[in-house]
Amino acid sequence: xxxxxxxxxxxxxxxxxxxxxxxxxxxxxxxxxxxxxxxxxxxxxxxxxxxxxxxxxxxxxxxxxxxxxxxxxxxxxxxxxxxxxxxxxxxxxxxxxxxxxxxxxxxxxxxxxxxxxxxxxxxxxxxxxxxxxxxxxxxxxxxxxxxxxxxxxxxxxxxxxxxxxxxxxxxxxxxxxxxxxxxxxxxxxxxxxxxxxxxxxxxxxxxxxxxxxxxxxxxxxxxxxxxxxxxxxxxxxxxxxxxxxxxxxxxxxxxxxxxxxxxxxxxxxxxxxxxxxxxxxxxxxxxxxxxxxxxxxxxxxxxxxxxxxxxxxxxxxxxxxxxxxxxxxxxxxxxxxxxxxxxxxxxxxxxxxxxxxxxxxxxxxxxxxxxxxxxxxxxxxx
Amino acid sequence: xxxxxxxxxxxxxxxxxxxxxxxxxxxxxxxxxxxxxxxxxxxxxxxxxxxxxxxxxxxxxxxxxxxxxxxxxxxxxxxxxxxxxxxxxxxxxxxxxxxxxxxxxxxxxxxxxxxxxxxxxxxxxxxxxxxxxxxxxxxxxxxxxxxxxxxxxxxxxxxxxxxxxxxxxxxxxxxxxxxxxxxxxxxxxxxxxxxxxxxxxxxxxxxxxxxxxxxxxxxxxxxxxxxxxxxxxxxxxxxxxxxxxxxxxxxxxx
Amino acid sequence: xxxxxxxxxxxxxxxxxxxxxxxxxxxxxxxxxxxxxxxxxxxxxxxxxxxxxxxxxxxxxxxxxxxxxxxxxxxxxxxxxxxxxxxxxxxxxxxxxxxxxxxxxxxxxxxxxxxxxxxxxxxxxxxxxxxxxxxxxxxxxxxxxxxxxxxxxxxxxxxxxxxxxxxxxxxxxxxxxxxxxxxxxxxxxxxxxxxxxxxxxxxxxxxxxxxxxxx
Numbered sequence: 001x002x003x004x005x006x007x008x009x010x011x012x013x014x015x016x017x018x019x020x021x022x023x024x025x026x027x028x029x030x031x032x033x034x035x036x037x038x039x040x041x042x043x044x045x046x047x048x049x050x051x052x053x054x055x056x057x058x059x060x061x062x063x064x065x066x067x068x069x070x071x072x073x074x075x076x077x078x079x080x081x082x083x084x085x086x087x088x089x090x091x092x093x094x095x096x097x098x099x100x101x102x103x104x105x106x107x108x109x110x111x112x113x114x115x116x117x118x119x120x121x122x123x124x125x126x127x128x129x130x131x132x133x134x135x136x137x138x139x140x141x142x143x144x145x146x147x148x149x150x151x152x153x154x155x156x157x158x159x160x161x162x163x164x165x166x167x168x169x170x171x172x173x174x175x176x177x178x179x180x181x182x183x184x185x186x187x188x189x190x191x192x193x194x195x196x197x198x199x200x201x202x203x204x205x206x207x208x209x210x211x212x213x214x215x216x217x218x219x220x221x222x223x224x225x226x227x228x229x230x231x232x233x234x235x236x237x238x239x240x241x242x243x244x245x246x247x248x249x250x251x252x253x254x255x256x257x258x259x260x261x262x263x264x265x266x267x268x269x270x271x272x273x274x275x276x277x278x279x280x281x282x283x284x285x286x287x288x289x290x291x292x293x294x295x296x297x298x299x300x301x302x303x304x305x306x307x308x309x310x311x312x313x314x315x316x317x318x319x320x321x322x323x324x325x326x327x328x329x330x331x332x333x334x335x336x337x338x339x340x341x342x343x344x345x346x347x348x349x350x351x352x353x354x355x356x357x358x359x360x361x362x363x364x365x366x367x368x369x370x371x372x373x374x375x376x377x378x379x380x381x382x
Numbered sequence: 383x384x385x386x387x388x389x390x391x392x393x394x395x396x397x398x399x400x401x402x403x404x405x406x407x408x409x410x411x412x413x414x415x416x417x418x419x420x421x422x423x424x425x426x427x428x429x430x431x432x433x434x435x436x437x438x439x440x441x442x443x444x445x446x447x448x449x450x451x452x453x454x455x456x457x458x459x460x461x462x463x464x465x466x467x468x469x470x471x472x473x474x475x476x477x478x479x480x481x482x483x484x485x486x487x488x489x490x491x492x493x494x495x496x497x498x499x500x501x502x503x504x505x506x507x508x509x510x511x512x513x514x515x516x517x518x519x520x521x522x523x524x525x526x527x528x529x530x531x532x533x534x535x536x537x538x539x540x541x542x543x544x545x546x547x548x549x550x551x552x553x554x555x556x557x558x559x560x561x562x563x564x565x566x567x568x569x570x571x572x573x574x575x576x577x578x579x580x581x582x583x584x585x586x587x588x589x590x591x592x593x594x595x596x597x598x599x600x601x602x603x604x605x606x607x608x609x610x611x612x613x614x615x616x617x618x619x620x621x622x623x624x625x626x627x628x629x630x631x632x633x634x635x636x
Numbered sequence: 637x638x639x640x641x642x643x644x645x646x647x648x649x650x651x652x653x654x655x656x657x658x659x660x661x662x663x664x665x666x667x668x669x670x671x672x673x674x675x676x677x678x679x680x681x682x683x684x685x686x687x688x689x690x691x692x693x694x695x696x697x698x699x700x701x702x703x704x705x706x707x708x709x710x711x712x713x714x715x716x717x718x719x720x721x722x723x724x725x726x727x728x729x730x731x732x733x734x735x736x737x738x739x740x741x742x743x744x745x746x747x748x749x750x751x752x753x754x755x756x757x758x759x760x761x762x763x764x765x766x767x768x769x770x771x772x773x774x775x776x777x778x779x780x781x782x783x784x785x786x787x788x789x790x791x792x793x794x795x796x797x798x799x800x801x802x803x804x805x806x807x808x809x810x811x812x813x814x815x816x817x818x819x820x821x822x823x824x825x826x827x828x829x830x831x832x833x834x835x836x837x838x839x840x841x842x843x844x845x846x847x848x849x850x851x
Contacts, residue, residue, distance in 0.1 A: 048676050050464050100540045130466070130544070130624045161544040163624040165617030182676075183617045186624040187464050209594050209613050210606060217540070253537050260540040263532070263603050426799070461681035461790060493789070497782065506782065572785065575675070575794055620789040621679065 027077070029120070030193075039174070039197035040120075046180050046192035053126055053189070056142030057085035057133050063111040065148035066277040067241040067288065069224060069299060070114040077118040084110060085126045086206075087133040088162035090258075091155045091218060093248050093273050094280045094370065099259040100160045101218035102206070104168070106135035107155060108278040109244040109303060110204070110221030111145040117199045117228040123192055125168050130186040132159035152286050154279045165208055170194055171342060172202035172223040183208045199227035201299050201325035201344025215305035216249050216266050218278075222301040222344070227327040233320060233348055238294035245311070245339075245361060245371055246278070246303040247271035269306045274361065274371040283359065283373025292353045292380035297346060299325065304341030309371070310362040312336040313349060322346040336362050354379045405432040405633060406559045413515050416608045417597045428515045433508060434630035436551040436561040437569065438499060440477050441484035443491065446499050448475060453495055462494035466623040481625065485549035487567050490623040496570045500631035507572040508632035510615070514608075516560060523557035531564075532603035538565050539610060544625040570629040574615045674806035674823050675792035682816035683790050688783035690748070693761035693776040700787075700816065707819070707839050708744040708812040709832065712784075712793050714751035714803050715763050723825040724807055729767055731809070731829045731836075739840045745774045748787060750795050750803045752778055792821075811835050 028035065030044045060082040062070040084104045091101040091108050104110030104125075115121060136157050139146040149157065163186040169177065173194030180192040205211075206219035222244050250272045251262035265272065276283050290296045302309040312335060321337055323329040325346045337345050351357070354377050361371035410428040447453050447468075454475065455468040468490055472478040481489065491499075493507075500506050508516070521531060551561040563569075597612075598605045618627070684701035692698050709728055713721035728745050735743060747764075749755035755763070760776035767774075779787070788795055795805035811820040811832050820835035 052465060130626075132545070160541075161625060162540060162542055163544065163626045164539070165614055178673075185618045185622040187466050187622060188619065208617070210610060211594075213539075213606075213610070253541065254533055255537040256541045256543075258541070260537055263536055263606050267601065459681060459685040461679050461683070461685050494786070497786070501782065573796065575789075619675070 027118070040195040041174060041197075043175055043180075043193045043195065046182060046190055048182070048184055048188055048190050050187060051126065051189045054131075056139045056146065057083070057087050057126075057128065057135065058105040058111050058143045058145045059083035059124075059141065060113070060143050062114045063105075063143040063145045064114070064242075065107060065145050065152075066109055066112055066222075066244055067283075068144070068148050069112060069240050069242050070144065072114060072116055072226060077116060077120070079120040079122060080113075080115055081122050081124075082113060083124045083126075084168070085128045085133070086166045086219070087128050087131070087135075088160040089133075089135070089218075090158040090160045091278070093155070093250070093275060093278060097250060097259055097273070098156065099248075099250055099261070100162050102129065102162065102164060102166065102214060103218050104204070104206075104221055105145060106133065106157055107145075107149055108218035108220075109246065109301075110219070111143065112221060112242045112244075112299075113204075113223045114226070115196050115223070116226050117196055119196045119225075121170075121173075121194050121196065123168070123170070123194065124189060125184075125191075126189040127166050127184050127186050129166065130161060130163040132161055134159050154282055154285060164214075166206050166214065166219065167208045168204060169207040170202065170204045170223060172196055172198075172200065172204070172225055174198075177207070181207050196223075196225040199225045199326050201225075201301050201346060203301055203303055203342040203344065205303070205305075205342075212266055212305055213261060213263065215303070216247070217261055220244070220246065220303040220305075222299065222303075224299050224325065229327070231320075231322060231327055231346065231348075233295065233297075236295045237297045237348065239288070239290050240297045240299070241288050242299045242301075243276050243283075243359070243373070244278070244301045244303050245274065245276055245309045247305065247307050247366075247369075248273040248275065266306070271307065271366075271369055274307065274366040274369040276359065276371060276373045280370030280372075283375075287356075287374040287376045288359075289376055289378070290351045291378045292351050294351050294377075294381075295319070295348055296351060296375065297348050298359075299344070299346055300337070300339065301344040302339035302341060306341060307366060308341065308363065309339040309366070310336050311339060311345075311347070312360055312362040313375070314358040314360060315352060315355070316349040316357055318347045318349050320348040351375070351377045353377070404435050406435055407432050407635070408512075408516055408519065408558065411515075413511075413518075415511060415514055416518065416599070416605065417612055418599050426511060428511055430635050431508070431512055432633040432635060433512070433516055433560060434505075434632070435555060435559060437487040437566065437628045437630045438496075439484060439550055440471070440482060440486050440488045443488040443499060444471075444475065444477055444484075446502055450498070450502065453498060458495065460621075462498075462621065463492040464619075464621045464623050466490050467492060467495065468623075470625070481545075481547050483549070486547050487550050487562070487628040489544075489547070489567055489625050489628050491570075491628065492623050493570050493574065493618070493620040496629040497572070500629075503631065505631035505633040507570055507629060510571040510573050512632055513569065513571045516558065517563050520557045520560055520563055528602060528604035532607040534565055535607035535610070536603070539607075542567075542626045547625075567626050567628040568611065568614065570627065571615065574618060575620075672794040672796075672804050672806050674808045674821070675794060677792045677818050677821070680817055683787075683812060683818075684816035686783070686786060686790060688779060688786065690775075690777040690779045690783070691757045693757055693764050693771070695757050698775065698777070703744050703746070703812070704816060705814050706742045706744055707814055707836055708746055708816075709809060710746040710748065710791065710812060711809050712748045712750055712788060712791070712795070712805065714749050714805075715755040715759055716751070716801055717803070720805075720807050720825055724809070725767060727809060727822070727826060727829070729769060731832050732769065734829045734833050735836060739836050741773075742840070743773060743836065745769070746777060747775070748777045748779065748784065750784060750788075750797070750805060751801075752781055752784065754801070791818075813839055 033042045092098040167183040169181040202223040206214040249266040250259040253260040318334040321331040321334045357375040359373045360367045410430045764776040793806045809822040813819040
C-alpha cells in the first residue's frame with residue numbers, strides 16, 4: 001500500500017522544529033517505528049507519485065557543493081527536508097573532456113548532505129532526466145549548493161536530456177532497499193524517510209541496474225553524519241573539507257561530438273580519469289587552503305565505482321583518523337588510509353609549515369589519471 | 383484502413399503487399415530472448431507477424447487523436463497517462479516544429495495510449511519477444527558486429543538526442559526493411575513489465591544492484607547494451623511518457 | 637477473534653491440500669508458478685474508465701462502470717491454478733464473511749481470470765460454485781486478453797503466461813471505492829482481513845454526498 005499510508009510530513013516537520021531534550025518515545029514519528037539500542041527502525045513505506053514540480057533540483061540548508069560542508073548550527077536532533085532531483089547534465093571532468101552525466105542535482109559528485117547522528121531525513125527525489133535543468137543561473141530558494149557551484153563552475157555544467165529510470169540508495173540509511181531504494185521512471189517522484197542511526201562518511205548512489213553504468217555516469221555523492229557528541233578534536237579544527245574520489249570511464253563517441261561511457265573499460269576497471277571532486281583540476285584550480293600549524297580535517301569518500309583509494313597527503317601524517325567516520329574507530333599516526341569502493345573516513349592532520357601539499361591516491365596509476373589535488377598552506381598565524 | 387489492407391493482402395504476394403502497407407512480414411521461428419529469463423533454457427516459439435516499417439509519427443497520432451478526442455491530452459483520463467502526455471505539442475490538436483513536427487516519431491505517449499492507437503487501426507503492440515526477435519533478425523540481416531551494435535546503443539543511452547529527434551525512416555530501409563529499431567526512440571511493447579521475474583525471493587520487480595549477472599548469458603558489451611533496454615522498459619509505469627519513448631504496431635497475419 | 641482464527645486456518649488448510657494435488661510439486665521448483673511482486677499504484681483515478689466488456693459466470697455482459705455506487709473487491713486468478721489462487725479467492729471470501737451484514741450486502745466481489753482460453757464463463761461458473769458464495773454479488777469474469785492486461789496494469793498486478801497452462805502473477809486483493817478508485821490493497825496470501833474490512837467500514841460511514849467524483 002504505497003499511496004494511502006503516506007508519511008505525515010507535516011508531523012515530521014513540526015517535530016523538526018523542536019530541538020534537543022527529546023525522550024526516546026518522542027523520536028518515533030510514525031506508526032510501526034521501533035527502537036533497538038536507541039536506533040530507529042521500521043520507517044513508513046516509500047511513496048511514489050507524480051507532482052508538478054519545476055523548482056530548484058536541490059533543496060535543503062545542509063546541502064553543499066564539494067569541498068564545502070554545511071555547519072550544523074542547531075543543537076540536538078532535527079528533521080531535514082531534503083530534495084535531490086535526478087537531472088542529466090553535460091559535465092567536464094578533464095580539460096576538453098565532457099560527457100552527458102546522470103546526476104543528483106547537476107554536479108558530479110552530487111551535493112554533500114550534513115546531518116547529526118539521530119537526525120531524521122525526509123527525502124524527495126523527482127526523476128527529471130527528461131527535462132533540461134539549468135543549475136548555473138541564480139536559483140531562488142533551494143540550497144547553498146547552487147551558489148557554491150556557480151562560484152566555481154569547473155565542470156562547466158550544461159543541461160542535457162537523457163531519460164532513464166533511476167533510484168536513490170543512501171548508505172547512511174537503514175531500511176528495506178526494495179522499498180526505499182526502488183527505481184522510478186522519468187517524470188515520477190519518490191519520497192521516503194531515513195534516520196541517521198550511525199555516524200559516518202557515507203556514499204549515496206543510484207542503484208538501478210546496470211549499477212556500474214549508473215554510478216560511472218555520475219550518480220553518487222557523500223552524506224556526513226556527525227557523531228552526536230562530536231569528535232575529540234572538534235574544537236581544534238581550523239578547516240573542514242569534503243573530498244570524493246571517483247573513476248570515470250569515457251571514450252570518444254563515434255556518433256556525436258564529445259565523450260560517452262565506455263562499458264568495456266568500466267568492466268576492465270580501466271578508467272580514463274580518476275578524480276577528486278569530479279575534475280582532474282578541481283583541487284588544483286581551486287586548491288584547499290590552510291595555514292602552517294592549523295588542524296585540517298578531511299571527510300574523504302571513495303565513491304569508486306570499482307577502484308580503491310590509498311589516500312595520502314604528501315608531507316603530512318594523519319594525526320587522527322576515524323575510519324568510516326565513526327568516532328569509535330579511531331586510528332593515530334596514519335600515513336595512508338586505504339578506502340575500498342564506498343568506504344569513507346574522517347582524517348585530521350596538522351599542517352607542518354608554509355608550502356604546498358599534494359593530496360594523492362598513492363596507487364600511482366590512479367594519481368597519474370588525475371587523483372591528485374593541492375592544499376596551499378600560508379604562513380603560521382600568530 | 384490497415385485492417386482493410388491486411389484483408390486485401392491475401393490476394394497478393396504477402397511481402398510485396400505488406401511493404402506497400404507500411405509493414406514488414408516477419409517469419410517466426412524458434413528463438414530465445416537475449417537475456418536469461420528461465421532456469422530451464424527452453425527456447426520459445428515466435429509465430430509469424432507483421433510489424434510497422436517505421437515508428438508511429440506525430441502526424442499519424444494526431445489523426446488518431448482527432449478521431450478519438452478522448453485521447454486528446456486535455457481529455458485523456460489521468461489513469462491512462464502522466465502529466466507529460468503529448469506535452470511537446472503546441473496544442474491539444476496541433477503539431478509544430480522540431481520534435482512536434484509531423485514526420486517525427488510521436489513521443490510522450492503512455493502505454494495505454496499506444497495500445498489504443500494500435501487497436502484502433504486493427505493492430506496491437508508487438509510483444510516484447512516479437513520486438514526483440516525483429517531486432518535480432520535485423521542485426522543478422524545487416525551483419526552488424528556486436529561491438530558496433532553496442533557502441534551505437536551506449537551512445538544512444540548517453541546522448542539520445544531527445545531535444546532534436548530525426549524524422550522517422552530518414553535513411554534507407556535495409557535489412558528486413560525496418561527503420562529505426564535502434565537509435566531513434568525506444569518503443570513500447572505489450573508486456574513491457576514482464577522481465578526479471580525469476581521467483582519469489584529474487585524478483586525485486588525490476589532487478590536491483592548487482593542483479594545484472596543473473597540475466598546475462600555473456601558479459602560482452604552487446605549483451606549489456608541489450609540488457610539496459612530490458613531494464614529501462616521494465617522500469618516504466620504504464621502511464622509513463624518521455625521524450626525518448628514511442629511505439630510502432632504489430633499485426634497478426636490473416 | 638475466534639472467527640478470524642478459523643478463517644485463517646481454513647486458508648492454510650486449503651493451501652496445503654491444494655499443494656498436495658499439484659502434479660508439479662516436488663519435480664521442479666520452477667514448475668510451480670512464482671508470485672511476482674505487485675507494482676506500486678501511483679494514481680487516484682477511477683478504474684471505471686476502462687472501456688471493456690466482460691462476461692460473468694452466468695454469461696451476462698458487464699462493464700466495470702456498472703459496479704459504480706458500491707465498493708468492489710477485485711482480484712485476478714486463473715482457474716487451473718491449484719496453489720495460490722484458491723487461497724486468494726478464499727481470502728476474498730474471508731473478508732466477505734468477516735463483514736457485518738449491512739456492509740456485506742453492498743460489497744461486490746470480482747474475480748477476473750488471466751486465462752480466457754481455458755476459463756470460459758461455464759468453467760468460471762463451476763469455479764465459483766465451489767466457493768459457495770453469493771452469486772448475486774460475486775462475479776467471476778471472462779474477458780479479452782488485451783482487456784485483461786489493461787486491467788492488470790491499472791491494478792498493478794503483474795503476470796505472465798508460462799505457456800504450459802500456468803501463469804506467474806502477483807497475489808493481490810484490491811478494494812475499489814464506489815467511484816472505482818483504489819481504496820486499499822492487500823498483497824500476499826492468507827493475510828489478515830483487517831485492513832480491507834476496516835477500509836470497508838470507513839467507506840460505509842462516509843456519506844455518499846461527500847465522495848468526490850473522480851476524473
